[in-house]
Amino acid sequence: MTRAMSRRRTMAGLASSAAIAATACVAGEPRHHPEGEEHAMPTSTASRMPTAFIPHGGGPWPVMSLPGMPAAEERSLASYMRSIAELGPAPRALLVVSAHWEARVPTVNTGAAPPMLYDYGGFPEAAYHLQWPAPGDPELAAEVRDLLRGAGMQVAEDDHRGYDHGTFIPLMLAYPEARIPVVQLSLVRGLDPAEHLAVGRALAPLRERGVYLLGSGNSYHNLPAFFRGGPREAAASRELDAWLAQTIALPAAERDARLEHWEQAPSARQCHPREEHLIPLMVVAGAAGDDLGRVQWSGTMGGMTVSAHHFG
Secondary structure (H helix, E strand, O other): OOHHHHHHHHHHHHHHHHHHOOOOOOOOOOOOOOOOOOOOOOOOOOOOOOEEEEEOOEOOEOOOOOOOOOHHHHHHHHHHHHHHHHOOOOOOEEEEEEEEEEEOOOEEEOOOOOOEOOOOOOOOHHHHOOOOOOOOOHHHHHHHHHHHHHOOOOOEEEOOOOEOHHHHHHHHHHOOOOOOOEEEEEEEOOOOHHHHHHHHHHHHHHHHHOEEEEEEEOOOOOHHHHHHOOHHHHHHHHHHHHHHHHHHOOOHHHHHHHHHOHHHOOOHHHHOOOHHHOHHHHHHHHHHOOOOEEEEEEEEEOOEEEEEEEEO
16 A cells, blocks of 8 residues: 555545544644654642643544554654643643533533543544543532532533543543543533633632643644645644744733634634634633743644643
């Protein structure tokens, strides 16, 4: 099989994932650092957890190698995912806002032992046997519910939903022992940036309680353009990536105002025809408070630039 044919087969799997995922498209697009480059370590107080917007790759990748996906990209993204656990104090629990769950109102997973949710299609059979049996945390789920209600929001609960791949793929590498409790929180249908910034602000006190809040998505997510490739699409991904890097480093009021109007950014809709993979960043930024953001990692997938953004 030629390299081009392998890549087309892999991309067909990603496209099939987009069609059957629980809420939205699958996959993001990473670029690797030069081999051996160290990840910058943040300064963070022991009493407050950082918060981060992380890329979750595409389908089961990079936990699984896929035909047509460059090995250097896989190594780079997997290395970053492993580093997520090292970028702050040991958490009491993880709260994950994944691009792959949308609901009418913010909905929190209350299950004590969430199952796996293989919300992708078209991949090798092994992709549907991956296991990451991290416990849930009903107590944290109740805290999330109470904080959001305290901010005047309607909240729903779901005690059956499993961990979708926006959660289990990066966390299988970051926390392979699967011992730290995990709670998932949905996005809100309509994907209003201001609403998700407000959700993050309401959840900010959890950072003082040992909770590591992760927004899982991708800073570039346009599958048709990814299939086409080419310098024009790659340039668009770099334009938005630069705008995001500048924006997250601003003081909170300026940062949040720009994120609320993200569609005005260069190449915004070219990079995100539908923004479900960007909106988890709004929750993370809302929870960041006055902490300035930074690009923790930057990578490509198929030439399209994506980055991880950390606060605190």
